Amino acid sequence: MPNLLLFNKPFDVLCQFTDDLGRPTLADYIKQPGFYAAGRLDRDSEGLLLLTDNGRLQQRIADPKFKLxxxxxVQVEGDIDAAAIQKLTQGVILKDGLxxxxxxxxxxxxxWLWPRTPPIRERKTIPTxxxxxxxxEGKNRQVRRMTAAVxxxxxxxxxxxxxEFKLGALQPGESQRLSTNLLK
Structure with a gap:
């Protein structure tokens, strides 16, 4: 049965195992050999990343046609209103389409949310x-582009x-190994 690692990716960590510029990568946290990321999170995003030791499972998780x-x-700048929420629920027009x-x-x-290091910028006159x-779906930087568009x-x-996989109580940098029958 394929194995999965649920990993809480910290802020400022790349979703790859090597970096020529010496920035933090998955190799700084994932010590089990043979695991590869199934999908990505941007360097400036945090939270759940799935890694697997099975190529078919990696494809199944990452492929948009399986629609996980x-x-x-998402913490946004400003006091988001009902009109913006409505736009998000209808679909947002981005440069690469709706x-x-x-x-x-x-x-x-x-x-339960941990503090981010470094903290986000705070402005006294603009709420969040x-x-x-x-x-x-998972277009490049999609969530960030969607909230900006509204x-x-x-x-x-x-x-x-x-x-079906949840971050749960994992703290930044922690992982949990489990078996899955997601390929069935």
Whole structure:
């Protein structure tokens, strides 16, 4: 049975095992040989990343045609309003086309969330707010581009779920190994 690693990718870590510039990579955290990332998170994003030791499973998780639902917690600049949430749920026009409709809900900041290092920039005159955004596609920097397109730039982005897999209590840099029958 294929193995999976659920990994809480810290901010400023690359989703690769090597870097010619000496920046932090997965190799600084993942010590089990033979595991490869199934999908990506940008360097400035945090949260759940799945790694596997099985090529077919890696393709199944990363391939948009399998449409695994991905859940993000997003801190945005400004007090996001119902009109912006509605636009996100209908799909947003980006330079590379219309996004699929998302599930979007304004939420309060999760109390279990770890502090980010370094902290996000804070402006005394501009509030921030949080949304939970669920999408089934993965265009380059899609969530950030979607929130910017509706007038609320992303300040912090944390992926909390991919399909049935949840970040749970994993802290930044921690991983959990498990077996899966996702290929059935």
């Amino acid at each position: 639902l991905k859940t993000y917690l 996004t699929r409709p998302a599930q979007a809900t304004k939420i309060i900041q999760p109390n 707010s949080w949304i939970e955004l669920k999408i089934r 007038g609320f730039p992303t300040l912090r982005l944390i992926r909390s779920e991919i399909g």
